[in-house]
Amino acid sequence: MSSDVVVDIQGLTKRFGARTVFEDISLQVRRSEVVAVIGPSGAGKSTFIRCINYLHPFDAGRIRVLGHELVGGGAPPSKATLRQVRMQVGMAFQTFNLFPHLTALGNVMLGPMETKRVPARDARDKAMALLSSVGLADRAEAYPRRLSGGEQQRVAICRALAMDPEVMLFDEPTSMLDPEMVGEVLATIRGLASQGMTLILVTHEMQFAKEVADTVVVMADGRVVEQGPARDVLEHPTSERSRTFLTRVLKPLEAPGVSGEASPPGGSGRGATTALGGDVR
Numbered sequence: 001m002s003s004d005v006v007v008d009i010q011g012l013t014k015r016f017g018a019r020t021v022f023e024d025i026s027l028q029v030r031r032s033e034v035v036a037v038i039g040p041s042g043a044g045k046s047t048f049i050r051c052i053n054y055l056h057p058f059d060a061g062r063i064r065v066l067g068h069e070l071v072g073g074g075a076p077p078s079k080a081t082l083r084q085v086r087m088q089v090g091m092a093f094q095t096f097n098l099f100p101h102l103t104a105l106g107n108v109m110l111g112p113m114e115t116k117r118v119p120a121r122d123a124r125d126k127a128m129a130l131l132s133s134v135g136l137a138d139r140a141e142a143y144p145r146r147l148s149g150g151e152q153q154r155v156a157i158c159r160a161l162a163m164d165p166e167v168m169l170f171d172e173p174t175s176m177l178d179p180e181m182v183g184e185v186l187a188t189i190r191g192l193a194s195q196g197m198t199l200i201l202v203t204h205e206m207q208f209a210k211e212v213a214d215t216v217v218v219m220a221d222g223r224v225v226e227q228g229p230a231r232d233v234l235e236h237p238t239s240e241r242s243r244t245f246l247t248r249v250l251k252p253l254e255a256p257g258v259s260g261e262a263s264p265p266g267g268s269g270r271g272a273t274t275a276l277g278g279d280v281r
């Protein structure tokens, strides 16, 4: 294994009760690599990405993440290992999960103060710098209920970044956002990628995956059906299963008369994003 590999997943298998969600998944992620995980709803993408920081225990296989070893099926990792993993692997979810009683600034300051014993003044300086870097300096004192979805998601990303993670996991970070908000969150993620952060993201934004990801992993039917360089997989998929999936997902992009302004039949506001970016659902 190259020392450049920061996440090494071997033979990962996850079951919920008798039901196998996925089986025998292997993936190596190098430092500064951007990996996009795509696939139909229910394929196990969220479950998979959550195993990487052990938010889900798993049934077989192992994950070596930044030198820490997580093993499936047996005893859970020690508290110290889990703590290290969770500090070094940040995560942003579909829903932003900010603390409602804390301002944007308070949300970003909390982690370093509580888990790293960073003095308040330093935590504040760093949180302000992070919020400024995503264009939210003037919203620092606002409470989550006064922030737009896109703003909340950027605060949530800052909150994860405040812990100085080496790897960031994103699970459909834009799927709950109105179309106008999607761009600013994607710009934030693009910025992280260009700074060399290692990123693993579940996304339905196919255009974004094509632009930003080095590697695309297609999950379906409980396994990885294809993985490889982003362009190759998205433009010339070799597996029949990923071809079927991508044809269905990319169709709205090619349909005549569909524009960013248009909403598909019966669609919510999110549909415009679908038309622009593709959607797994």
Ligand SMILES: Nc1ncnc2c1ncn2[C@@H]1O[C@H](COP(=O)(O)OP(=O)(O)OP(=O)(O)O)[C@@H](O)[C@H]1O
Pocket: 016, 021, 039, 040, 041, 042, 043, 044, 045, 046, 047, 048, 280
């Ligand atoms: N806590 C749980 N207990 C039992 N089954 C679960 C649990 N979480 C997820 N599942 C099941 O595992 C399967 C994979 O779910 P997962 O959320 O990982 O899919 P996904 O690919 O992220 O889908 P989506 O694109 O809709 O987000 C689904 O069939 C789901 O119902």
Ligand SMILES: [Mg+2]
Pocket: 045, 046, 047, 171, 172
């Ligand atoms: Mg999911």
